[in-house]
Amino acid sequence: MSSAKYDVLGIGNAIFDILVQTDEGFLASHGMTKGGMSLIDESRAAAIYRDMGPATEMSGGSAANTIVGLANLGARAAYVGKVKNDQIGKLYAHDIRAAGVAFETRPATDGPATGCSYILVTPDGERTMNTYLGAAQELMPSDIDADQVAASAIVYLEGYLWDPKSAKDAFVKAAGIAHEAGRQVALTLSDSFCVDRYRGEFLDLMRNGTVDLVFANEAELHSLYQTSDFDAALKQFRADVNLAIVTRSEKGCVVASKDDVTAVPAFPIEKMVDTTGAGDLFAAGFLFGLVRGAGYENAGRLGALAAAEVIQHIGARPQTSLKQLAQQSGLPA
Template sequence: MTQTLPAPRFDVLCIGNAIVDVLGRVEDDFIVREGLVKGEMRLVDAGRSAEIYGHLGQVVRMSGGSAGNTAAGVGSLGGTVCYIGKVADDDLGRAYAHDLGHLGIRFATPPLSGGAPTAVCIVLITPDGERTMNTYLGACQSLTTADVEADADAIAGAAITYLEGYLWDPPEAKQAFRRAAEIAHASGRQVAITLSDSFCVDRHRAEFLSLIRTGTVDIVFANEHELKALYETGDIDAAVAALKEDCTIAAVTLGAGGSLALTRDETFHVRAAPVNQVTDLTGAGDLYASGFLYGLARGMPLADCAAIGGLCAAEVITQIGPRPMRSLADLVRQAGYPA
């Protein structure tokens, strides 16, 4: 006899590094002077973070973090969302919690008291819209299994639990990551991971492949660079073929080439949504995941999930910052999809 699952309490539950983004516009020369690699995300200590910040002019500050951005996108689409991530009991941490609450996102992770401050990512945006990120992880590295256990009911009640690949760096967070997947699967729910960036894949390739091949995660999000890094090939077709063998569902973003929605038996190639002006690429992948996850949680066909993801990504790159500034639900409805 097939057991019927209770209706999900949340469409998506996101777990990731809770980071406040500081966004500044710079010229390419600034990247060179600071000894940075354009387009790279690098981890820095508190001193280096303060040094780069001191060399900037006017900046925009907003709550961020990859999975936090995805949570915000799902909320803007009209989905029900929960977020698990660690901030400090400081001004930035309280601002982060306020921002999520304002978006209707449940965020109940207890803040860190007496430890490192809330994480900060300095995002340098060059005229071509490319972003170079310098991240001080601070308090977000202190996420523990206890934080996941405290929200076990929310995980069990979420249609999809979405895990940020960056979270795989701190050992304690890695255990929290695994425990969240166990709770979700024990409740008959799905688990998704984003590979986050190719440098993250290089650090954790074997473990990421194990997560996928053992079924610890059901859904994989990657861009073409991350996917090539995962399978150590320069051939995107070979990487896609390998991913289809390894996982149940995957979404692969191809920039201006659109995206692929994959199962072991099917491949859907969806064109990129048109963009008049690229302002800032920050959050494009995060918001693509928002649209895809929202559609999947609502039972939409995979090609539609990918198309909605593309609409959300196209919208966010026309603005500064990774959080949508207008209703994504309205955007999706205007395109003819249910929201």
């Protein structure tokens, strides 16, 4: 295997995040399911935005958050996602490049606006997302640069890509190129509602070897195997994929390979503010540990450290240098 130009290449829905702190009443009045992600159209997006209070705005999207976290740790990171050539699309591109990420996907010149997610954060730190995919669903197989994929040690894909048909094709194309080049393919299941929509297809991706390692939280794991029995679900998960990583909030995480299971505790925090991006940043830390050859336990600890940083402030991007935090904690960085 030739040496990689990039440690990790992320492919995902490029979404601009609009975050607001709100209460349960707002969720109820808009008929929202707390803690989930709903796909919405442009008119519903406008109605939610009209009723929202003052917001924090930043570029986002699940895989993009992970890739920014990786760059923050010092990894060589690249991202593929579709925005429109509009004001928010230009902001998005500037934002992700400013974070040290290679971002070369051509913006769409026509069609829907750049995607946005309206993220409502309740006082308990739980986030409820309403996502207008917009231009993100225009990601095509032609947007996948074969040379860039082949030059990346790990290609990281988000489950949300399974919603738009053309993005799904782009995902499968990238996985094929990566494997031909001897690279690894990682998938995050994104959320339990996404798993409900595509359970059979996700299981096929795992069982037919399209993906090598999979990230899931407990809710996604239980949804994937339709059981409330954690141990039974984990056993099946291990059988279906080479490396299974399950995040368990304050209980830490479990890293399960075919022959071993490693439990890693969560990092202590002072105050939970906003869970947006917790899983994304966990994946960033874990993948960083993996490409650095730090072993599963240290990879899990790096994931826990990155997740702990991001849940103590608003927004899904690090506000403190993760590289410095890792060094202070005696972790590889």
